[in-house]
Amino acid sequence: MIRAAGLCKRYGSQDALRSLDLHVPAGELFVLLGSNGAGKTTAMNLFATLLRPTAGEAFIGGHDVVAEPMAAKAELGYLPDAPALYERLTGSEFLEFVSDLRGIRDRGRVGELLDVFDLQDAARKLIGDYSLGMRKRVALAAAILHRPRALLLDEPTGGLDPRSARVVKDLIPALCSEGVAVLMATHVLEVAEPLADRVGILHEGSLVACGTVDGIMGQTDVASLEDAFLAATAP
Ligand SMILES: Nc1ncnc2c1ncn2[C@@H]1O[C@H](COP(=O)(O)OP(=O)(O)O)[C@@H](O)[C@H]1O
Numbered sequence: 001m002i003r004a005a006g007l008c009k010r011y012g013s014q015d016a017l018r019s020l021d022l023h024v025p026a027g028e029l030f031v032l033l034g035s036n037g038a039g040k041t042t043a044m045n046l047f048a049t050l051l052r053p054t055a056g057e058a059f060i061g062g063h064d065v066v067a068e069p070m071a072a073k074a075e076l077g078y079l080p081d082a083p084a085l086y087e088r089l090t091g092s093e094f095l096e097f098v099s100d101l102r103g104i105r106d107r108g109r110v111g112e113l114l115d116v117f118d119l120q121d122a123a124r125k126l127i128g129d130y131s132l133g134m135r136k137r138v139a140l141a142a143a144i145l146h147r148p149r150a151l152l153l154d155e156p157t158g159g160l161d162p163r164s165a166r167v168v169k170d171l172i173p174a175l176c177s178e179g180v181a182v183l184m185a186t187h188v189l190e191v192a193e194p195l196a197d198r199v200g201i202l203h204e205g206s207l208v209a210c211g212t213v214d215g216i217m218g219q220t221d222v223a224s225l226e227d228a229f230l231a232a233t234a235p
């Protein structure tokens, strides 16, 4: 559902992403782990058609993101690290607006998501007055409004209080069980470990380890994902 083949992004003389090969099938949560600057957001933005690859290919639901960006985007939901929202709209106005942009006819969908994300009260306030947790929840609601089959989550729990983080962490397995392919990027190992079907460790633009948490610990012969991460990303 989310696939990359030899995907590269170069900025000047620096390789932000080096020949990424990846496949996230329907129903799987794949977590990209990496330190700051490892290339996680670059990979996300390539899949989301916001960046153009220097080389290689990326596909969403079988659609090449460069050749068929509209078809790829129709299948995709994206929660960016720092989502851009309309500060002068209320939460419900914003979701109605996104709903119209996506051509969604189901008028009950916005209310349903306001319930899921515990945003009923917040829905009447301006987004400019929201806390970070409320902003992320409304952005995530906007990302899944059209029931995408592929979902990109960049640092979805970053800066969230425990209650908001729990809403996000509970939602991911629910979406996977409905068949959504989820690619999540984070540098927080504690978020990844209990949720991920598979993890990939990105280091200086290269995928240096990939597999189940147990598989990766076995490859590096260590007892925790933290030790495996430190071994795989040692300078
Ligand atoms: N627009 C850009 N121009 C030049 N370098 C960039 C740009 N965007 C990202 N980079 C560089 O690419 C590397 C990967 O960045 P990024 O994908 O944001 O990492 P991560 O999300 O893993 O923290 C970093 O070294 C970053 O400085």
Ligand SMILES: [Mg+2]
Residues within 6 Å of the ligand: 040, 041, 042, 081, 154
């Ligand atoms: Mg990032």
